[in-house]
Amino acid sequence: MTSILEFTSVSKTYSKRGQALQALDSVSFSIEEGEVFGFVGPNGAGKSTTIKILLDIISDYDGDVKLFGQSARQASSRQFVAYLPEAAALYEQFTPLDILKTALRMYGIKRADELDWCMYWLERFSVAGNAKRKIRQLSKGNVQRVALAHAMVVEPKLLVLDEPLSGLDPVGRKDVVDILQEYKQQGGAIFFTSHVLHDVERIADRFGFINQGRLLTTQSPRDLMAEHAKEFLVRYQSDSITEGQAVRPGEYEVQVSQQDLPQWLGRLNGEQGQLLEVKPLVSLEAVFFKMLEQHG
Structure with missing residues (x-):
């Protein structure tokens, strides 16, 4: 580049x-x-x-x-x-x-x-x-x-x-x-x-x-929000894990805390599920104001 x-x-x-x-x-x-x-x-x-x-x-x-x-x-x-x-x-x-x-x-x-x-x-x-x-x-x-x-x-x-x-x-x-x-x-x-x-x-x-x-x-923006997020939205496919909301047959979305995320992903892998997306549940605006408070 x-x-x-x-x-x-x-x-x-x-x-x-x-x-x-x-x-x-x-x-x-x-x-x-x-x-x-x-x-x-x-x-x-x-x-x-x-x-x-x-x-x-x-x-x-x-x-x-x-x-x-x-x-x-x-x-x-x-x-x-x-x-x-x-x-x-x-x-x-x-x-x-x-x-x-x-x-x-x-x-x-x-x-x-x-x-x-x-x-x-x-x-x-x-x-x-x-x-x-x-x-x-x-x-x-x-x-x-x-x-x-x-x-x-x-x-x-x-x-x-x-x-x-x-x-x-x-x-x-x-x-x-x-x-x-x-x-x-x-x-x-x-x-x-x-x-x-x-x-x-x-x-x-x-x-x-x-x-x-x-x-x-x-x-x-995604990396910064991931640093500050306390909750994540996980979208996945699995035949055995059916937690959260069904998006379509065999595909689900579930909200997972930052603390529990590593264990949850390990469980998904162990059950041979497919991870589709992990998205931080926090807006850039919220991070913006938090940083202003820290560095104001």
Whole structure:
């Protein structure tokens, strides 16, 4: 696997009213090809500062940041990076079609099928019917869809998304999640922030939890929840063990405590049953608040 983004011991201090404010404190993480990395933390934790450093909006920091093996201080490192801010600032007098064509020209991309390519992405995000309407005439949700299409039309290798599902209805959220998962399967990498922790659980392969400028952990949501779970849902197949709820003939789900789990799994193995899944019964949100209490 090739590293798309690397932060190595990155620190940033602001001066506020003569006092030093530590925005980032020796933050290190990396993102690989085809990986979705969620960046989670309360307001003021350092998420926006991290994005600004990645994009070289902030350049006076300590440590090292690399994009595709190049220093992030070099403009060429962002040739294959697309960024979507939380509040997308699109030209209100432009149409969605204008916005996507402008994106291609800004990235120096020339396509013989420019019109068809732009319409393809507007269709993917269900805004093709508004292709020639002014941005100011669109709803917040449709503007967000146009902004996502704007990011995808340039075929980036890294998407940097700040609250990408903000303003979308449930149908829109599902559509976008499906498109992002397809993008990931094709090798694209995603760095995204979100206050909706359910989105992190659905999308992220790993996430970083940051608080007061310190990166407290980088793990998969499943691994972190397994660490904190006291109960697990076990799904299994067996002819002799029939505990819990029958899902279908010969297949069952049973709730088992963390303490009893090793013994229960040993029993299943001894009875020649088949383990299908072990899922921690705790939400990422619950773990999030627990970690805030521990490190607040």
